Amino acid sequence: MAREGTARPATRPRSAPRRGLPFADLGSWTVFALVAAVAWEVTSRLYDAPYLLPAPSQILRALAEDSPVVLYYAGITTQETVLGFLLGSGVALLAAMLFVWLPRVLEDFLYRIVVTLNSTPFVALASLAVVWFGLGITSKIIIAGMYTFFAVLYHTHKEFISVDPMREHLMDIYNATWLQRMLLLTLPSALPIIFTSLKGGVMAAVNGAIVGELFGAFEGLGYMILDSRYVGNTVRVFLAAVFCTLIGWVLLGIVTVAERLLLPWHVSIARERS
Template identity: 30%
Template sequence: MAQHTIQGSFPKHTLPVYSNGLVWLRRLLPILLGAVALGLWTWLTRDGGGFMRATPGEVLAAYGSMISSGALLQHITTTLAEVALGYFMGVSLAFILGYGVSRVAVVEKLVLPYLVGLQAIPIVAVAPIIITYLGPGLFTNGLICALIVFFPMLITTNVAIRSIDHDKREFMRLMSATWWQTFTKLEIPAALPIIFGGLKVSTTLAVIGAVVGEGVSAEHGLGYLVYYSRYVFNQSSVMVGLFTLMIVAYGLYWLVAQIERYSLRWQR
């Protein structure tokens, strides 16, 4: 049989090329935005913070005082411990149940309606009940974090597993793959991109859960710092707590994003 060689050029996918000026502009934009926000804040408090407002200088002084005394570190470690515990519990249970819901129709019909109904109850209404029965502490606040993380992660897992191509499942079946082989070689790799989206969102939700729990009953934590400082009208400490919560949430989000980048490097 004659062999024919097809000659010609094929279009290549190229990444957009940015000039050095645009690259630096993209890097500087967040800094510029922060500078504008700081300038606006300074202008709004130009007459002094007074009783209800805090100036940037007052917040900076409060930061210095709390860092030097070790109080801020104690609040951060308490909140991080609650977030870590709640994140682990919520994500683990959500993945197990979400996988079961996606693979077994009976489980979906039995469990999902109740979970949707429970999700409609605000966590701020549930938190006092949980603390009343279990008492305040690390586990209780971790459980509140787990509850707020659980449902979004369950839905993410369900969608991720269901989105796997049926032809790929059929191929694994034809190759006589075991359940474990299908789970590790097909389902996990195929579902990871979607699951990591849920994991990143869950980091910020876990921080919110910790703040809710600490606001109801706690003696330490960033949420406690915000609530207590608000009650005593210490606006500088309120801003310290809020800014630190933002930094913690972004740091956790960034950490999961780096794990995602490493885990999915085979896609690039």
């Protein structure tokens, strides 16, 4: 064993937990976007029906004509999405912790409330949120948060109750407190799945913000989609949709980078590195 141990000395002592390259696939995403844009441009020109499928060049022209308003709307929607995502995922994590902390009877009871809410149509809840919290961004943050919450909660809760019993035994042996177990065992073992659900949660948040805006708003990309459709301006509908996609991409990128920084030990990230 001594030989096994010394045969491969660590040349750089701190190099073993080498961080993954956080922006490793930024290049491939750019290439993907460019290829998609070119293919779209060509298809659209061949089809030649701008009111059905406008070309990227036409969408860019529309953006140039009206950029202050569009960028402002995009900013509003981004704000709603980000705040809603933080709210929803934060509440989901705390709720999952609460679930495992509570006695079984209460856990089951709360779980039923969550399932009931989740099976109520989102659009009904969304329209109620607009009634309750007004036309401003508060109602949209809450709707985006609600979408995120359900996307994150189930997986997180499942992971929290699936900790390896041998590891629980280990924590028993060292007399760990509830908080120590949660922060040093349960949460880290759940993190890979939590991050996967956060990626879904980001997309859900974008959707939630747009749905909220469709139900009553006077600004934002959802409002722009509704407004442009009424006047038959397909180009602006596409423009708004493209911005939604961009918001989704950027936020997904941020979550992915955070994941790589926080989980350098996970097999999926270790594989990317090697």
